Amino acid sequence: MLQKNEDNERQRSFSRRTLLLGGAQALLLTGLAGRMYYLQVVEADRYKTLAEDNRINLRLLPPPRGRILDRFGLPLASNRQNFRVVLVREHAGDVEMVLNALSQLIELDEHDYKRVLREVSRKRSFVPVTVRENLTWDEVSRVEVNGPELPGVTIEMGQIRDYPFADSMAHVLGYVAAVAERDLTGDPLLELPGFRIGKNGIEQKYDLPLRGSAGTSQIEVNAYGRVIRELNREEGKPGDELVLTVDGGLQTFVHQRLQGEQSASAVVMDVEKGDVLALASVPSYDPNAFNIGLTVKQWNDLINDPLHPLTNKSIAGLYAPGSTFKMMVALAAQKAGIDPDHKVFCPGHMTLGRSRFHCWKKYGHGWVDMHEGLQHSCDVFFYDISRKVGIDNIAAMANKFGLGERVGIDLVGEKGGVIPTRDWKLANIGEAWQGGETLIASIGQGFVLTTPLQLATMVARIASGNQVVPRLTRGVRADQAAPEGDGVALPAFAPLDVAPEHLKMVREGMDLVSNHPRGTAYRARIEEEGMELAGKTGTSQVRRISLAERAAGVTKNEQLPWRRRDHALFVCYAPVHKPRYACAVVVEHGGGGSAVAAPIARDILLETQRRDPAGRRSLPIIAMAQTSEQG
């Protein structure tokens, strides 16, 4: 009985406690159900997003960079296939053995070898590692033929920028190079490994339209990053094809012609449309080298070269224009009312105050009028009329012809030069203008500084009488051939605010310079009928000639060290009676304008007229290109 009571008591206690235990367990299970509800209903959207982020990777497909073409469609910058050997560790097995086999077929230096081994050990086994880039076709076929002995080795194709004109186009086009930290704008394309952007020249100025827009590829990856499949692909938009005004053939000729000089530049322009047909600067560099990547030594050699191969001297070289500036003085004088027949006696020098200003011809030119002043480039004549006109009027005239400020060419690094005025001197130097400085400025010396492009623009304006502005880009290439003409029409340039008869007088003077037997550039004339040029020589001193030296006889250029020799300049247009092409040539420390610069300019203009790029139908375009605003 006792046992039985005890049992009942025990059972009651057991039941009570079991009920409690069951209740607790039910409560905990309800908690689990609550947690399920929270995760799968309340937070479901967040986790769905996280799951998608996990599995989907967005890859950018770099668009092919737009080509750059010359005015006739000749490619100046294009993309060439770049063959790379890549190695996948998980397929290769013994990486060292495969590399050894590979080095029997293609050139692999110690550096590559070590880099591959290092990268292979760091990356996941299925990630391809680039062994070498820029394989020749020969090397590619050797690797392909030996495929069975090279497990895990494949050839991949990429694109690399190619400049077929190499150094002759370098200063116009610039180059492309890897993206630097400061180039990052937030465009994810820029963060793609191996992506190149334009640096310098057209490549930089038009980087955005040339770049195009990236395509995307949505790929599904697993937890280890291995690609499972492609879910979606959106092709990008390739970069625009840019058509330049340059004539590739002419550019090559000009570049070749300048090669004889140590440091020189030349510009050829269409006087009506302002199309820059050639723009050259020597020495130059090979932009293809930047693609592959320069070594530190190559880079240092380039930036430390005293001849500045990286500088485009035709837009960034500042030179005293010398006698080529005299047209501006002649125009200012006529505007101020001085008759072209006004005669000045040149005894070889002129005295102003206590200073004596010399003519380049020691014993003088005798009586000269304005035509003869230009023809002989008589300094004393221009000293005389500049005193009457004053520096501010000369400067105002020079400004009308594009001197003293940037002409606004589509290139980076253009310089504006200096056309001094009284105010300019006070503001920049802090001193009052001296009378003698007007005389020095009148022969294009002293403060006056111009670029070859400005000089070419000046001549084009003299020749056409219009406010010609040089341009380098014609626009974006039309996909389909435009029915007629050149595609997008350009507004014509407005006439210059200069009396036509004054311009006519200056043109006559330039004609005499080249085509009168006593003209300073007669020996560099064009003899071909109908192609004759009109020009003006310029020799700008880079040193001051002392009294003592003048007494002993001015030292000949050839006897001076190169750095102290005069700059040789020549500006011209042709044909003389119906101008179409303007040209400016500057040879740094070349000596006399008539002896050194004029023959080069003559050859260039003769070749230009033979090719006649402005007269031939050029590639049609659909739209003007928008420059990238990159500061």
Add this chain to the structure above:
Amino acid sequence: MPADTFLSTRNPELKLRQKVWQLNWGLVLLLCLVTAFGIAMLYSAANGSMEPWASRQLMRFGLGLVVMFAAALIDIRFWFRYAYLIYFGCLLLLGAVEVMGDIGMGAQRWIDIGFVRLQPSEMMKVAMILALARYFHGVSTEEIGRPLYLLLPLGMVLAPAALVLKQPDLGTAGMLILAAGAVFFCAGVRWWKFALVIVAGLATVPVAWQFLHDYQKARVITFLNPENDPLGAGYHSLQAMIAFGSGAITGKGFMQGTQSHLNFLPEKQTDFIFTMLAEELGLVGSLALLGLYFLLLCYGFAIAFRVRNQFARVLAIGLTTNLFLYVFINMAMVMGIFPVVGVPLPLVSYGGTVLLTVMAAMGLIMSCYIHRDTRISRRGTAEV
């Protein structure tokens, strides 16, 4: 029949046919349904293939059914009689693991006896409850009140727990202690003693922390702040929760789970299989499985109430609680509300020993039911 000697004469001797009739077929159906979920998920985990997991799991379930029916049909007095023997057998095996256990997953848990790898720690969960049930059967309510009488059962719990902890297997050791706690509680151990143990346990946490392995510490820290180190220790926890939550209400569809099929999920065929189920079948699927487990537990509790001797009562409640602990710890762990400890989801996770021991435990619960009216004397002798 020799067993007659300790049988109460009032106990009707059951025939085999009667016993089969008494089997809880509803319980069997529930077990089959739960296992079916598991097989389906293992099929999906292998990307739509019965190999290598689903087919073997199916075979083991077949074997498990045999074990379960055998355990159910064997007389409860047999289990009572051999409870201590089974317990010591398992304790020996557990000790043997220390000596000659295989290294698996960085922890010594398996013992290779030629044709099958045994996990003595899993078997011990059942064996310990058997032994405790037998002990408490023989102790009166007053005796339970005396601390002296609790020393032996405490030893029976702590010895295997210490061995398992040394393997080291924090999850199993915890389960042993919690299951034992439930048994002690239902057997009538006084409330204040539990309070004492809990307080003492909390006090030793800082000391115990020193003895934890680095990976165990990392798991606990990760549990407390999973987004602390999303690519390191917290990675698995976080990925599991992403998989779970992204399943939403209806799931991504059978075999369509991105997290699991793209290998973001760790151990998707074993401990984290519930996450995969939740991802592919959604809240509907996860609640359905939780419901099935709930019904299984209800069966266990109902049997415990229905049984008339203390041994079977305690045994039934101990084994049911053990099942509850498996389910709760595993689900809480994959849902990020419990640290990651190696506890599988019974009948669903891939793994032989767990499946067999759970089936054996279900067999024992059925045996309790079938022999619910059998009386067993205090000391195991016949009661007249």
